[in-house]
Amino acid sequence: MLSDVVPSGEALRLGAETGKDPRVVELILRESVSVVRQTNKLIIAENRLGIVMANAGVDQSNMDEGYALLLPKDPDASANAIRDYLRDHCRSEVGVVIADSIGRAWRNGIVGHAIGVAGIGALLDLRGKVDRNGRDLRVTEVAIADEIAAAGSMLMGQAAEGKPLVLVRGFRRIPGASGAGALLRSRELDLFR
Numbered sequence: 534m535l536s537d538v539v540p541s542g543e544a545l546r547l548g549a550e551t552g553k554d555p556r557v558v559e560l561i562l563r564e565s566v567s568v569v570r571q572t573n574k575l576i577i578a579e580n581r582l583g584i585v586m587a588n589a590g591v592d593q594s595n596m597d598e599g600y601a602l603l604l605p606k607d608p609d610a611s612a613n614a615i616r617d618y619l620r621d622h623c624r625s626e627v628g629v630v631i632a633d634s635i636g637r638a639w640r641n642g643i644v645g646h647a648i649g650v651a652g653i654g655a656l657l658d659l660r661g662k663v664d665r666n667g668r669d670l671r672v673t674e675v676a677i678a679d680e681i682a683a684a685g686s687m688l689m690g691q692a693a694e695g696k697p698l699v700l701v702r703g704f705r706r707i708p709g710a711s712g713a714g715a716l717l718r719s720r721e722l723d724l725f726r
Contacts, residue, residue, distance in 0.1 A: 564589040583717045608649025609712045616651040628653030632682035645686025647678035654709020
C-alpha cells in the first residue's frame with residue numbers, strides 16, 4: 534500500500550524530475566541496485582534480480598488506486614514451488630516460466646520475458662553446432678524461457694484481460710539448467726551500460 538511508503542530525499546528528487554509519485558519512486562529505489570537512465574517520465578533501473586527494466590519492475594497496472602506491485606523476491610523459487618505443487622497434486626511433470634513484460638533496446642513495444650524458470654533449460658546454447666549450410670554457430674544462444682514467456686504473454690494480454698496463466702502444450706522440453714539467471718547478460722558484455 535503506497536500510504537505505508539515514506540519517500541526518501543532521493544525519491545522526492547527523482548519524483549520531481551520524472552513526474553512520478555515519490556512513493557512509487559521510493560519502491561523503485563528499494564527494488565534497485567542502480568538507476569541506469571532516467572528521463573522526465575521514466576526510470577530505467579537494474580533491479581535486485583539483475584534485470585534492467587523500466588521502474589525496476591514496480592508496476593501499478595491492474596492494481597487498485599494507492600497500490601503498487603513488486604516482482605517476487607525469488608521468482609525461480611516461486612517457479613519451483615508451482616512446479617512442485619503441480620507434480621504433487623496433479624501428478625504431472627511440467628516446466629514453469631514466470632513472466633513479466635519488458636521493453637527492449639532498439640524496439641518499440643513490450644514483450645513477455647522470463648523472470649523465473651523451473652523444470653526446463655532457460656537457455657539453449659547452440660554454439661559449436663552448424664547451420665543448414667554447414668557454417669559453425671559461434672554466438673547463437675536461444676532464450677527458450679523468454680520465447681515461452683513472449684508466446685504466453687500474447688495469450689494472457691497486457692491490459693484488462695485477466696488471464697494470469699497459459700498452458701503450453703506440445704513443446705519439447707529443453708534440457709539444461711533452470712533459472713532465469715542464465716538469461717542475464719554479464720555487465721562486461723552489456724553494450725548499453
